[in-house]
Amino acid sequence: MSAKRELRELAALMNAHGVTRCVVSPGSRNAPIAMTLEAAGFECRTVVDERSAGFVALGWASQVQDAVAVCVTSGSAVLNLHPAVAEAYYRHIPLLILTADRPAAWIGQQDGQTLPQPGVFGGMVRAAYHLPEGEGNDWEVNRIINEALLELRHRSGGPVQLNIPLNEPLFTTTEEALPEPRIIRRTELSCMTADDEDELLDMVARLPRRMILVGQLPQSAAIPPALVTEKQFATVGEQLSNTPLLCARPDALLSRGTEGMAPDLLITVGGCIVSKRLKQLLRSHPPKEHWHISRDGEVCDTFCALTRCIEGSADEIWELLAAFAEEGDEEYAVRWATEPPAFEGSFCGMTAVGAALAALPENAVLHLGNSSAVRYAQLFPLKEGVQVECNRGVNGIEGCVSAALGFAGADNRLQLLICGDLSFFYDMNALWMSGATPNMRILLLNNGCGGIFSAIGAPDSPLVNAPHHATAEAWVRSCGFGYRAARNAAELAEGIAFLMEESVSQPLLLEVFTDAQQDADLLKKFYNQAAN
Numbered sequence: 001m002s003a004k005r006e007l008r009e010l011a012a013l014m015n016a017h018g019v020t021r022c023v024v025s026p027g028s029r030n031a032p033i034a035m036t037l038e039a040a041g042f043e044c045r046t047v048v049d050e051r052s053a054g055f056v057a058l059g060w061a062s063q064v065q066d067a068v069a070v071c072v073t074s075g076s077a078v079l080n081l082h083p084a085v086a087e088a089y090y091r092h093i094p095l096l097i098l099t100a101d102r103p104a105a106w107i108g109q110q111d112g113q114t115l116p117q118p119g120v121f122g123g124m125v126r127a128a129y130h131l132p133e134g135e136g137n138d139w140e141v142n143r144i145i146n147e148a149l150l151e152l153r154h155r156s157g158g159p160v161q162l163n164i165p166l167n168e169p170l171f172t173t174t175e176e177a178l179p180e181p182r183i184i185r186r187t188e189l190s191c192m193t194a195d196d197e198d199e200l201l202d203m204v205a206r207l208p209r210r211m212i213l214v215g216q217l218p219q220s221a222a223i224p225p226a227l228v229t230e231k232q233f234a235t236v237g238e239q240l241s242n243t244p245l246l247c248a249r250p251d252a253l254l255s256r257g258t259e260g261m262a263p264d265l266l267i268t269v270g271g272c273i274v275s276k277r278l279k280q281l282l283r284s285h286p287p288k289e290h291w292h293i294s295r296d297g298e299v300c301d302t303f304c305a306l307t308r309c310i311e312g313s314a315d316e317i318w319e320l321l322a323a324f325a326e327e328g329d330e331e332y333a334v335r336w337a338t339e340p341p342a343f344e345g346s347f348c349g350m351t352a353v354g355a356a357l358a359a360l361p362e363n364a365v366l367h368l369g370n371s372s373a374v375r376y377a378q379l380f381p382l383k384e385g386v387q388v389e390c391n392r393g394v395n396g397i398e399g400c401v402s403a404a405l406g407f408a409g410a411d412n413r414l415q416l417l418i419c420g421d422l423s424f425f426y427d428m429n430a431l432w433m434s435g436a437t438p439n440m441r442i443l444l445l446n447n448g449c450g451g452i453f454s455a456i457g458a459p460d461s462p463l464v465n466a467p468h469h470a471t472a473e474a475w476v477r478s479c480g481f482g483y484r485a486a487r488n489a490a491e492l493a494e495g496i497a498f499l500m501e502e503s504v505s506q507p508l509l510l511e512v513f514t515d516a517q518q519d520a521d522l523l524k525k526f527y528n529q530a531a532n
Contacts, residue, residue: 001039002032003172005179006131006141006164010098011040012178013142017149019067019096023057025050027073029113030100032170034071040178050077054084058093067094067152074101075113078120088159089124094152095159097125103133103165118163127151128161139304146184147299150309154186154297182307186297189312201324203289204265208329210234211263211287211336213278214241215270216392221315224322231321232328234263234336238274238378239366239388246333251275251378252340255527260335262287266303269293269314272392274374279303293317341529343379345522347489349445352512353418354380355492356443359500360416362386367404369419370395372445372452372519377418379526387413401427401442405434414502415439421446425470431479440507441499442481444472447516465516472511482508 001008010033014020021043024034038044045060047053050072057070072078078099088095102114118130129148132140148162187196204210212223214237222244227233235246247253254261254277262285269292273279279302286305294300297311310317343350353376360366363385368374374390382388391403400423408415417440424444449465473483482504486495495510 001036001173001178003174004032004036004166005135005138007032007036008174008176008178009138009141009181010145010162010164011036011042012181013145013149013183014042014069014096015040015178016181016183017067017146017152019069019149019152021060021064021066022069022071022098023047023053023060025053025070025072025077027077027100028170029102029166030071030073030098032166033098033100033164035171035173037069037071050080051083054081054095055087057095058084058088058091061088061093061095062091067096069096069098071098072100073113074099074117075115077113078115078117082121082124085121085159085161086124089126092156092158094157096148096152097121097159097161099161099163101163101165103167119161121159121161124159125161126154126158128163130163131165133165133167139301142182143184143299143301143304143306146182150184150186150299182305184299184301184306184309186309186311188297189310189316197320197324200320201326204321204328205326207264207288208232209262209264209332210328211236211266213237213266213268213273214243214245215268216240216272216390217242217270219387224318226322227318228333230327231325232330232333233267233321234333236278236336237270239368239382239386240272240274240374240390240392241270242388247336247338247340249340249378249381250278251375252343253336253338254278254281255531256341257531258285260332263332264288266290266305267293267317268300268302272395273302274378274392340379341526343526345526347492347514348522349447349512349514349519350376350379350523350526351489352443352445352486352492352514353377355496356416356418356499357382359496360386361414361500361502364414364416365389365407365411367400367407367415367417367419369400369417369423370397371423371450372420373418373423375452397423398426400424402430402434404442405430405436405440408437408440409434412439414441414500416441416443416499418443419445420450420452421448421468421470422450422466424472425468428472428475431476431481436479436481436507438505438507442476442507442509443499444509444511445514446471446511447514447519449516472509476509480506482506484508484510486510486512 061068119128210233219242266287282303290305291308293310293314357380368390404417449467484495486492499510
């Protein structure tokens with residue numbers, strides 16, 4: 001079979017997912033794929049005309065009531081599959097379309113049999129995937145192939161394109177056996193049987209160190225306490241989780257060290273995680289099993305260890321585990337319940353955030369800007385009932401002011417936005433365009449630049465940290481805001497009291513002026529002290 005590792009990975013995963021039938025149209029670029037499938041024992045048929053090959057594969061899939069692959073060479077050969085692909089799409093027939101491709105650098109360069117192949121079938125496929133070129137991307141190749149194979153039969157099923165660019169030499173072979181790849185499965189809760197439940201519970205029983213990691217979510221139902229107290233699950237997340245948890249400040253806790261903190265079983269739900277330390281822990285010490293729960297069964301492989309997508313409501317899984325799972329490792333849960341170190345520093349951006357969060361009343365809404373603000377907030381506890389909002393879908397700095405004002409205009413609770421200077425000035429037009437309501441409060445951290453870059457070791461260059469001398473005072477006053485500034489600890493205390501006044505008829509902003517280098521140094525000092 002081919003010496004190209006990605007093709008042996010493809011064959012191994014197709015076999016694991018039960019796609020072992022293939023129609024092949026002869027060609028040179030797809031020959032390594034065909035050779036590998038044949039050597040791996042797949043049932044292969046040869047059809048010269050690609051138009052016919054697509055329909056032969058379709059008819060075969062209809063007869064066996066299962067997925068069949070069709071494999072073609074590059075260029076116009078791919079286009080000849082389109083009629084069969086369209087038919088398969090509307091009949092929900094799972095065709096795996098393996099399109100061999102030339103390296104992307106040669107597309108449009110008058111090289112033979114080249115045209116832009118990724119996504120060439122448009123809306124006539126359930127999904128289109130493209131394997132990366134080159135070496136050193138085994139994890140990405142594995143994930144993409146798994147995702148393509150899962151999508152074949154997902155819900156109503158249908159055709160899926162997997163485009164495979166292949167560099168020369170094409171015909172080198174190896175005697176190596178197929179690899180044992182990581183296999184990602186999907187469990188649809190709406191179709192789950194008693195046997196499926198037993199399979200999940202058996203895996204839990206074999207994996208005593210268990211973590212439920214909750215990413216960004218709107219306010220949601222609490223995880224059953226029995227999962228912690230009786231089944232020894234460590235429930236972990238951040239303020240953005242909006243869920244009561246055993247550990248809501250993992251970044252601070254992990255600053256003391258990561259020994260014994262990695263789980264055997266990781267169950268994730270929700271969106272993004274902010275903590276870089278937590279991501280590094282889970283990527284460098286991957287769990288034996290990683291299940292991700294989502295409504296649409298998405299393949300979300302944040303920690304490069306995903307083994308199962310669970311499609312449906314997390315509450316169903318919590319109920320199953322709380323009722324039937326065996327006990328786990330109690331000491332493991334206790335480690336995650338340890339109180340994180342507290343940040344105690346002189347006047348700086350972090351102390352301003354800590355003071356604001358301590359003064360924020362219960363049942364308020366906290367909006368966080370990206371970059372420094374969302375990271376500083378993870379160092380401090382929140383009062384019960386505070387809802388946290390942040391644009392963490394893509395994590396850009398744009399729009400944090402606009403999103404907070406949009407939320408505040410439809411919600412009577414006290415709203416506090418904490419953001420940095422660049423985020424604020426980027427989006428400050430929102431103040432007059434959106435019309436801030438009197439329940440809006442803004443804590444503006446102004447250290448005269450993109451201070452987060454100093455904290456992460458970026459070059460000290462104006463091209464990176466964008467230094468400035470701007471202040472928000474004149475602008476926010478012209479937009480009807482009450483304004484205060486703080487340049488020391490005493491002014492910060494007065495400013496926080498001003499910011500939290502509830503019986504006012506205008507929105508309020510407190511601008512805290514700090515030194516960017518001192519902010520970075522104090523943050524590094526905190527993590528160094530915690531580690532010691």
